[in-house]
Amino acid sequence: QPAIRLTGLEKHFDKVRAVDGVDLDIPPGEFFSMLGPSGSGKTTVLRMIAGFELPTAGTIELEGKDVSQLAPFDRDVNTVFQDYALFPHMTVQQNVEYGLKVKRVGKTERRDRAKEALRTVRLEDFGDRKPTQMSGGQRQRVALARALVNHPKVLLLDEPLGALDLKLRQTMQVELKQIQREVGITFVFVTHDQDEALTMSDRIAVFNAGRIEQVGTPVEVYERPASAFVAGFVGTSNLLSGRSAEAVIGRPGVYSIRPEKIRIDGDLASPAGPGETSATGSVTDVVYAGSTVRYAVALDAGGQLSVVRQNTSEPTEFADGRVRLRWRREHSFR
Ligand code: ADP
Ligand code: MG
Structure with missing residues (x-):
């Protein structure tokens, strides 16, 4: 059964149909990207999966269980945001442990799991630093470790590399993909950058005005675009x-x-x-x-x-x- 199933998903803000009927299955362990221009509804879909927004219509299932009305902390899902949202007064180790502390996980287990998560993102020697003493790319990896430490079934990432410059961004694209392969968690990755989506994804959903225009592998979406919109948005095209x-x-x-x-x-x-x-x-x-x-x-x-x-x-x-x-x-x- 799919890790995530969206059925007839809609979200209206007053008269704006931010999400206008989305049906989607994402199998476990997939690196799945939602690609589309600004305002096409990607973040709203992600926030509904996370539980920060409730759908106007439709359902969200995680591993076959309808979670549409559950609170965020009752869903086996974590989110990584572009702005990292790290606590500046805490060390990296404390930042990563924080979620486990809230869940009352014991001290030794907390420390071991945080170390393991920091090892996964290749920051094992940075536990004692403060986030302010780190580069943008390193902070992004701390944010990733803080999500991975919970061992979620699904990790949601909303333009996580958007704040990084191009070179660093390209390095992080490769690393993030490697990390996803290592941990085997289903990643749902939001981006408006077509190169990023093509490079990293097992499959891509191309969004336009609150709907999905096409779902496919990078090769399918690029070589056989389902519409002129997809052909124009993914890669450059002559018309x-x-x-x-x-x-x-x-x-x-x-x-x-x-x-x-x-x-x-x-x-x-x-x-x-x-x-x-x-x-x-x-x-x-x-x-x-x-x-x-x-x-x-x-x-x-x-x-x-x-x-x-x-x-x-x-x-x-x-x-x-x-x-x-x-x-x-x-x-x-x-
Ligand atoms: P994307 O992430 O693809 O850029 P969003 O999901 O953020 O798109 O937004 C989709 C549409 O919904 C946009 O028109 C946006 O202005 C609108 N929208 C998003 N969140 C809200 C909100 N909280 N209140 C009103 N309109 C919103
Ligand atoms: Mg967005």
Whole structure:
């Protein structure tokens, strides 16, 4: 049975439908991400799972038990917030022990479990420090240890890396994933950062306006987006619409095509192969970015496409900037 099951979940704040009908099963041990733009309802779903908000409609089950109306401390769930919420006057060890103390766990067990949690987040030598003497990344790991020490069935993380700079954030992404694998706890991770979700997750739910547009593995969500919204939000996409779509693809509609799925060459004479779409155009801009090169191409049929190529050697110069673009038909999503 799933670790978490959400059925017809809704939350209304006056007239705002923050969560507007969410159905979701998350199996035990999964690193599951909720990805979506700001205001799409991710935090509200998380707060309902934690018990900080009660649903307007629908149910929340944890391991088959309906917890929809239970208080937060009666749910086998812990939350890690972006702002850490550590006690500044306590040492790291005391911060991590605090939850166990409240639950009246004995002194020796408290100390051993806190040490174990600090070892898990690779801070075993920092127990005597104050949070103020630590870096942002270290504080984040203390917050994680403080949640793990309770051995919850489910850990909820709301943009936990949002306050960190990019380099540290990328390091923490890898570490957090490793820690999740080690402890085997179900993680529900909220982020608006698509790279983060793609890197870390077993599966991703893409949120839009209080609903889930798609649930799938990173590969499924990226390679086979269920809607133009998902294609646009997860990764960068070209949109081709109106008359240029009809001229190039042969049917009306709005199509999205990923820049790295388009091949570019100067071979204007040879048409599209089987299963391919192709269009001719002129290069209007070349952006050299080290490992990749991005070409902006104005299509002869109208419209503009961006093409990204791995940078194997020097950027190719095309005669008079004239090019042919080709992509496999299954890579243009309607
Ligand atoms: P996200 O985490 O995806 O950014 P939220 O769940 O925080 O989105 O918010 C979803 C919507 O619900 C937003 O329109 C937000 O303004 C609204 N909302 C969230 N919490 C409250 C609240 N306590 N009172 C009123 N509106 C809220
Ligand atoms: Mg949020």
